[in-house]
Amino acid sequence: MLEKTYDAAETEPRIYAAWEEAGAFRAGAGAPAEASAYSIVIPPPNVTGSLHMGHALNNTLQDILVRFERMRGRDVLWQPGMDHAGIATQMVVERQLIERHEPDRRTIGREKFVEKVWSWKAESGGLILNQLRRLGCSCDWSRERFTLDEGLSRAVTKVFVDLHRQGLIYRDKRLVNWDPKLQTAISDIEVENVEVSGHLWHFKYPIEGEPGRFIVVATTRPETMLGDTGVAIHPDDERYRDLIGKNAILPLVGRRLRIVADTHADPEIGSGAVKITPAHDFNDFEVGKRHDLPMVGVFDTEANVVLKDNADFLHGLPVSDTIKATIAAVDGLDRFAARKRLVTLMEEHGLVVTVEEKPIMVPHDEKSKSTVIEPYLTDQWYVDAEVLAAPAIDSVRAGRTNFVPKNWEKTYFEWMENIQPWCISRQLWWGHRIPAWYGPDGQVFVAGQESEAAELARRHYGKTTPLTRDEDVLDTWFSSALWPFSTLGWPDQTVELERYYPTSVLVTGFDIIFFWVARMMMFGLHFMKTEPFAEVYIHALVRDASGAKMSKSKGNVIDPLELVDDYGADALRFTLAAMAAQGRDIKLSTSRVEGYRNFATKIWNTARFAEYHRCRPVEGFDPSGAQETLNRWIATETTRALRAVTAGLESYRFNEAAGAAYRFVWNLFCDWYLEFSKPILSGQDGPAKDETRATVAWALNRIAEMLHPMMPFITEELAAKLPGSQAARLLALSRWPELDFEDGAAADEINWVIGLVSEVRSVRAEMNVPAGAMVAVTVSGANATTQGRLAAHEALIGRLARIESVALSDGPAPHAAQIVIGEATVSLPLANVIDIEAERTRLSGELAKITKEIGKLDAKLANEQFLARAPEEVVATQRERLEEASTLRSKTEAALARLAG
RNA sequence: GGGCGCGUAGCUCAGCGGGAGAGCACUACGUUGACAUCGUAGGGGUCACUGGUUCAAUCCCAGUCGCGCCCACCA
Numbered sequence: 001m002l003e004k005t006y007d008a009a010e011t012e013p014r015i016y017a018a019w020e021e022a023g024a025f026r027a028g029a030g031a032p033a034e035a036s037a038y039s040i041v042i043p044p045p046n047v048t049g050s051l052h053m054g055h056a057l058n059n060t061l062q063d064i065l066v067r068f069e070r071m072r073g074r075d076v077l078w079q080p081g082m083d084h085a086g087i088a089t090q091m092v093v094e095r096q097l098i099e100r101h102e103p104d105r106r107t108i109g110r111e112k113f114v115e116k117v118w119s120w121k122a123e124s125g126g127l128i129l130n131q132l133r134r135l136g137c138s139c140d141w142s143r144e145r146f147t148l149d150e151g152l153s154r155a156v157t158k159v160f161v162d163l164h165r166q167g168l169i170y171r172d173k174r175l176v177n178w179d180p181k182l183q184t185a186i187s188d189i190e191v192e193n194v195e196v197s198g199h200l201w202h203f204k205y206p207i208e209g210e211p212g213r214f215i216v217v218a219t220t221r222p223e224t225m226l227g228d229t230g231v232a233i234h235p236d237d238e239r240y241r242d243l244i245g246k247n248a249i250l251p252l253v254g255r256r257l258r259i260v261a262d263t264h265a266d267p268e269i270g271s272g273a274v275k276i277t278p279a280h281d282f283n284d285f286e287v288g289k290r291h292d293l294p295m296v297g298v299f300d301t302e303a304n305v306v307l308k309d310n311a312d313f314l315h316g317l318p319v320s321d322t323i324k325a326t327i328a329a330v331d332g333l334d335r336f337a338a339r340k341r342l343v344t345l346m347e348e349h350g351l352v353v354t355v356e357e358k359p360i361m362v363p364h365d366e367k368s369k370s371t372v373i374e375p376y377l378t379d380q381w382y383v384d385a386e387v388l389a390a391p392a393i394d395s396v397r398a399g400r401t402n403f404v405p406k407n408w409e410k411t412y413f414e415w416m417e418n419i420q421p422w423c424i425s426r427q428l429w430w431g432h433r434i435p436a437w438y439g440p441d442g443q444v445f446v447a448g449q450e451s452e453a454a455e456l457a458r459r460h461y462g463k464t465t466p467l468t469r470d471e472d473v474l475d476t477w478f479s480s481a482l483w484p485f486s487t488l489g490w491p492d493q494t495v496e497l498e499r500y501y502p503t504s505v506l507v508t509g510f511d512i513i514f515f516w517v518a519r520m521m522m523f524g525l526h527f528m529k530t531e532p533f534a535e536v537y538i539h540a541l542v543r544d545a546s547g548a549k550m551s552k553s554k555g556n557v558i559d560p561l562e563l564v565d566d567y568g569a570d571a572l573r574f575t576l577a578a579m580a581a582q583g584r585d586i587k588l589s590t591s592r593v594e595g596y597r598n599f600a601t602k603i604w605n606t607a608r609f610a611e612y613h614r615c616r617p618v619e620g621f622d623p624s625g626a627q628e629t630l631n632r633w634i635a636t637e638t639t640r641a642l643r644a645v646t647a648g649l650e651s652y653r654f655n656e657a658a659g660a661a662y663r664f665v666w667n668l669f670c671d672w673y674l675e676f677s678k679p680i681l682s683g684q685d686g687p688a689k690d691e692t693r694a695t696v697a698w699a700l701n702r703i704a705e706m707l708h709p710m711m712p713f714i715t716e717e718l719a720a721k722l723p724g725s726q727a728a729r730l731l732a733l734s735r736w737p738e739l740d741f742e743d744g745a746a747a748d749e750i751n752w753v754i755g756l757v758s759e760v761r762s763v764r765a766e767m768n769v770p771a772g773a774m775v776a777v778t779v780s781g782a783n784a785t786t787q788g789r790l791a792a793h794e795a796l797i798g799r800l801a802r803i804e805s806v807a808l809s810d811g812p813a814p815h816a817a818q819i820v821i822g823e824a825t826v827s828l829p830l831a832n833v834i835d836i837e838a839e840r841t842r843l844s845g846e847l848a849k850i851t852k853e854i855g856k857l858d859a860k861l862a863n864e865q866f867l868a869r870a871p872e873e874v875v876a877t878q879r880e881r882l883e884e885a886s887t888l889r890s891k892t893e894a895a896l897a898r899l900a901g
Numbered sequence: 902g903g904g905c906g907c908g909u910a911g912c913u914c915a916g917c918g919g920g921a922g923a924g925c926a927c928u929a930c931g932u933u934g935a936c937a938u939c940g941u942a943g944g945g946g947u948c949a950c951u952g953g954u955u956c957a958a959u960c961c962c963a964g965u966c967g968c969g970c971c972c973a974c975c976a
Contacts, residue, residue, distance in 0.1 A: 360975080407906085410905075585970090871919090
């Protein structure tokens, strides 16, 4: 017996355990020997992560695909795992040390600290993987990987060493985006530019040797002015032509600033002259290199001003009183204090021309958002992304990898074609330590192992030489870029690698196309010679109900696990699928989830209905052999629904698959078929009843199957508990149905009945006929087909429309509400109940509507252009419609006339 | 500045060349032993605006207005 209500909270964990116990998620589970491979690698969540709505959507969609293909008999692998998330994880553990009043990481040292991170991971890392289980994700957990695993680390080292040998990884001193709080470099795409209100100061810099002459330059960042080494003006700018080649003098310091001609200077902006600070600004860095200007850095790693003992700062200048005063005033100040101080000093010297208030874009750390990123001159490791990008661009151009929806390709190309060197070194401890060792003179030896590096050094120096290892670790995305093949065992040639690479599809959000997708393409192509995935399905971002991006800081986060608690995982999954229309963000509202929870309840009650009426699957039952029109009709509709669901899932149109299933189950199967089946099922035993029972059971099983990828828990539970089910077979491992039976005539017939019942109900409601009242109707003008249908379905019509008898008559009854259905008129003789005036109003309204419709159709069909140019079938449809409408009009007019008489 | 996308029922959203749809909310009525987490019926929309293409435009094109996001730049 099925319980009265479905209890998701009780059922879901139990079902999940049953799947795991049966090994249903293992690679290739249930697949026939000759099955083709279908594989997805999970976008590895951070080890520090917990499930948010974005994960819920991302993994629900993957699970739907994976379950669908598993049911279709593919050899499926959904490869799970986690990302070590360098910065995030290190920060979590550092914070923990502070909270526990333990010594900080620098005090305990690298080795101890990394140990602590590992034990943190063992204790509290990876919560999210259990949360994915609650969602129902059918990953092959036996193959779980972690980016810092031994195997994956081996892959990382090999990639680094190989790329270095190929000249595609190199060390370089250039400006990087520096986080002064974390004290590490980060890559360009980890920087988020935020508009804040700022100031633009216009300063006067004196011209050397021309007392009283100044050049005006503007800056939003006075704190970097002590690093100025030049002034640029546009070569065509007449105003300053004579100054080119001369020097300006840096106030407060006295350094000579060469005035150079460079197109970077835009005559339209500010004064047209721009001061050049190559060590503190990305544009200036380029200008500085072009003109061989000195690089003067004036900050330390925490972005405090350092002038004392700063050889670059003095740059050969004698330590004048001016310089001494400046050092005394600003040395050691942090960058924001230095800004204020320097502005004050400039004011005191009368060198500030104007100050404008204006919005400026300030680089922030994408994650913390609080720290202002500083362009900083350091030695870092870089990947030559431009070389690696070329084949990755070709692959997408040639369609060997396709984005769905396709317009994301534009974003991909745009970025890939303008790709910059990728800074991969991070000044952190948690991550893959860079396999590079340095000799005493700074000579670098890159090797897979320390012993190898030592051997290289011995050969280089001619003797054994002590080496020190590079302190830095790699950007976390470096190891993520290898995910599609490192998780399958590469660099070993494993059977899994052979079988499941390249993967079938990557499912992800657009926000990591640059971070991850592009880099997997580059590394996959370089090391595997094949694209890592055939398709990239880019799904929406989940926003809150008002359209804002969900974020902890905004406090507008909807916790998917709360929704699972309240409504069940199936309801959440179905909601996400139903709302996953391509190319549009999801604004999630809980009322939708509630609605689909009700859908789950509806399905449950459908099964209880079947149980009550002893509808059991019949071995070998084939609906194409059914005798009852009703059963032939629902079998036809099942085929059509299944086709729509299949097409939706095949084309990543999850909303269409969900919508088709929903409409079929609720609006067709429950609302009509089950209602129609009631008189038969509660009637006398016989072949019709047997067949209907079998058909109900058959359709219900097809429903469970077609819904399973989207609602795995409740469907699995039903498959186990439905009467007559073979408990031995898990729905998760059963086959996706293949149906082709369609009987158009049966469909037409039942649809006619549905139309009739709907009309009668509508009129009854409008005439205020008491819901419980049984009425007798007469039908006039019915042709043979209609008469046949009426006779065949009298019981159904009677039950659903509350009609006690149907009699054929020669003419419409007097004092009756009249319904025109095709050629026939149905009279509801409601002498006692009917309000003649109300009926007149109703019919007049109908008539007006029909007349309007006919007017439109007439005009269209009178239009020669339309007849000449529109496709035949469109014209035919319009003609049919006109014919139907005309019949309806004359019948309605007649009915109205009778009412008057 | 470049790019992408969105403005459809009160709300959240589908549809995207030939009869305006769903969920929620709302109104009325609830009889039938699956289901009140339900049933039946109903109200509610010049599909942002203006032009154009077309026999035909909510749908295609252009422009306007409003909104969102991404990239770049603003010394």
